Amino acid sequence: MHKLHEIQEKPKRAFLVSILNGDINDEAMCRELEGLCITLDLAIITHEKIRVREKTAKFGMGSGKTESISEKAAELKADLMVFNWNPTPSQQRNWEALSGIPVLDRQELIIRIFADRASTKEAELQVSLARLTYFLPRLTHKYIDLSRQRGGRYGTKGAGETKFETDRRKIEKRITLLEKEIEQVSKQRQMQRRQRERTGIPVCAIVGYTNAGKSSLLNALTGADVHIQDKLFVTLDAVTRRFQPAPGVNVLLTDTVGFIRELPHSLIKAFRSTLEEATLANLLINILDATAPDIESNYETTISVLRELGAQDIPMITLLNKIDQLPDQKAALEELLNLFPGSIAVSAKLGTGLDDLKVRIVSMLGV
Ligand SMILES: Nc1nc2c(ncn2[C@@H]2O[C@H](COP(=O)(O)OP(=O)(O)OP(=O)(O)O)[C@@H](O)[C@H]2O)c(=O)[nH]1
Ligand SMILES: [Mg+2]
Numbered sequence: 001m002h003k004l005h006e007i008q009e010k011p012k013r014a015f016l017v018s019i020l021n022g023d024i025n026d027e028a029m030c031r032e033l034e035g036l037c038i039t040l041d042l043a044i045i046t047h048e049k050i051r052v053r054e055k056t057a058k059f060g061m062g063s064g065k066t067e068s069i070s071e072k073a074a075e076l077k078a079d080l081m082v083f084n085w086n087p088t089p090s091q092q093r094n095w096e097a098l099s100g101i102p103v104l105d106r107q108e109l110i111i112r113i114f115a116d117r118a119s120t121k122e123a124e125l126q127v128s129l130a131r132l133t134y135f136l137p138r139l140t141h142k143y144i145d146l147s148r149q150r151g152g153r154y155g156t157k158g159a160g161e162t163k164f165e166t167d168r169r170k171i172e173k174r175i176t177l178l179e180k181e182i183e184q185v186s187k188q189r190q191m192q193r194r195q196r197e198r199t200g201i202p203v204c205a206i207v208g209y210t211n212a213g214k215s216s217l218l219n220a221l222t223g224a225d226v227h228i229q230d231k232l233f234v235t236l237d238a239v240t241r242r243f244q245p246a247p248g249v250n251v252l253l254t255d256t257v258g259f260i261r262e263l264p265h266s267l268i269k270a271f272r273s274t275l276e277e278a279t280l281a282n283l284l285i286n287i288l289d290a291t292a293p294d295i296e297s298n299y300e301t302t303i304s305v306l307r308e309l310g311a312q313d314i315p316m317i318t319l320l321n322k323i324d325q326l327p328d329q330k331a332a333l334e335e336l337l338n339l340f341p342g343s344i345a346v347s348a349k350l351g352t353g354l355d356d357l358k359v360r361i362v363s364m365l366g367v
Contacts, residue, residue, distance in 0.1 A: 015078035016047040017069060019061075019085055025261070028294035032261060033084045035211075036109045039232045040116070045076050059098075060091050070099040080104060086262075089138040107134060107264035113233050114267060122185045122274065123236040129178040130270040132171055139168060186273035193280060196252060201242070202365045203252045205281035207306065209298040210258025212289040213321040215239075216348035218255040221357075226255055233258060238277040245358035249367050254281065259305045261297070268308065279311040283364055285357075290320040290336055290345070299340070317360055318343035324350050 014037050020026045030049060037044055048069060054062035073081055080102045087095065087105055095103045104112075111130055118124045196203065206214045215226040215235050222241040227234060240254045254277050268275065278284060284306070292298055299318075306312055318340050324347040326332040333345055344360060346353030 011041050011043040012079040013045045013077060014042040015045055015073040015076060015081045017081060017083050018047065018049045019052050020049055022051070025294075025297055028297050029084055029261060031294070033082065033106065033109075035232055036106070036113065037082060039113050040109060042080075042082070045078060046072075048072070058091065058094050060085075060087050066095075066098065070095075073099055073101065082109065092138065106262060107266070110233075110260065110264055111267060114236060117233055117236050120237050122182070122189075125178055125182050125185065126267075126270040126274065127236075129175065129182060130264065130266040132175050132178070133266040133270070134264065136168070136171055136175070139164065139171070182270070182273065186276075189273055189277075196240075201250050201252050202282040202367060203240075203254060203280070204283045204285055204361060204365075205238075205254045205256055205278040206285045206287055207256055207278050208258065208287040208302055209289065209292070210234075210260050212258065212287045212292075212298070213348045214258060214287055215255050217285070217287055217319070217321065217346075218253055220348045220351055220354060222253055224255075232260070236271075236274070238274050240277075245361045249362055251361065251365065251367070254278075259302050261301050263305060268305075272309075275305075275309055278306065279309050279314070281311075281314060283361065284311065284314050284316040285319060285361075286316050287319045287321050287348075288340070288343075289322050290333070291322050291325045295336070296339065315364055317357070317364065319353075319357065320345045321348055323347050323352065 016033055016037065018026075018030045018033060026049075030047065034044060034047065050061075050065060050069075052061045052065065056062060056066075059066040069081075078101060081095065081099060081104070083095075083103060083105045085105065086107055087103070092103050092105065111127070111134055114123075115127045115131060118127045206217055208214055210232045211230065211234075213228075215228045218224050218226055218239065218241060219228065222243040224239065224241045226239055235255055236257055238254050238256050240252050243251055243253050245251055256278050257271060257274055286299075286302055288295055288299055303312070306314075320333070320336050320340065320343050323329065323333060323345045337343060337345065344353055344356050346357060348354075
């Protein structure tokens with residue numbers, strides 16, 4: 001028998017690479033990539049932040065840069081490389097061939113986190129769909145290489161290509177099946193929504209950046225017991241609870257999936273029915289982590305995902321959460337309140353400001 005510590009895998013040694021664009025998002029994107037890696041339990045051995053002048057089709061950057069990165073990864077005995085951009089499937093293959101280690105891009109990191117987290121049938125179906133949609137265009141190169149290696153001539157189909165076509169068809173079939181199953185589940189969701197609508201109880205959805213404290217707020221307001229953790233994408237399902245912002249006033253409060261910069265499109269598409277919970281709410285509570293250094297661009301990201309979902313016209317309350325953690329509380333808070341006029345400062349953890357929030361909810365819903 002193996003002891004647990006013997007069979008536990010050592011964390012994979014990840015070599016991170018970010019391309020800097022020279023804009024305000026650079027720092028946030030870099031920090032976020034590290035957060036995604038930590039969430040996946042990867043050991044970050046280094047984070048190369050580079051500027052790219054020359055862009056080649058083969059690698060997305062010049063050959064000098066490409067080689068030095070690849071050599072450094074070998075020197076540091078990296079198990080894998082993590083890119084903070086989304087290379088084309090063929091660039092990814094080229095990098096893997098050159099470095100001899102797997103290359104993960106930002107989309108794949110996020111999809112893997114979602115896959116680790118999915119615990120309900122709906123979330124599992126949605127993640128599978130996102131995974132396969134991501135994987136399909138990446139299938140090609142492997143097989144075509146295989147076919148060439150085996151001497152498949154131009155114009156004739158090599159063994160690799162035939163296998164590729166069969167596998168591709170299998171995946172496409174699976175995608176269609178998953179889409180049908182998801183539609184089925186989302187129909188149940190619609191029915192639940194309609195039942196809720198019939199009761200006439202207004203719905204508030206808590207939206208915002210991942211790790212901002214959405215689930216903590218739901219728990220604080222409703223006494224729910226949704227799992228909270230200092231990691232990204234802890235919540236993948238929309239959870240709804242009833243609560244009373246004032247005596248005799250009933251409201252339904254929904255916790256939702258968090259947002260992030262460049263949320264992979266395949267995920268947005270696959271998670272549409274879950275994300276739609278926000279679009280059908282009467283009121284949105286946009287919760288910001290007041291301690292985040294990139295609070296403004298986090299806010300922008302949330303607004304742009306909401307726009308993509310078609311929820312831009314729903315009335316919204318902006319919350320500055322985690323104010324208990326602000327270093328120089330008074331000055332910092334004043335600055336933030338100027339930046340986000342009309343926002344409410346709260347601490348979901350300590351319960352600060354929640355009474356103000358309840359008053360605002362009642363007045364905005366007009367109930
Ligand atoms: N200090 C402090 N920490 C908080 C507060 N609210 C939430 N947190 C912490 O922030 C972390 C994330 O909280 P969650 O409620 O899980 O955040 P979330 O927005 O639901 O995150 P995802 O579901 O992963 O998108 C946890 O470690 C919480 O304990 C707060 O008001 N103050
Ligand atoms: Mg959550």
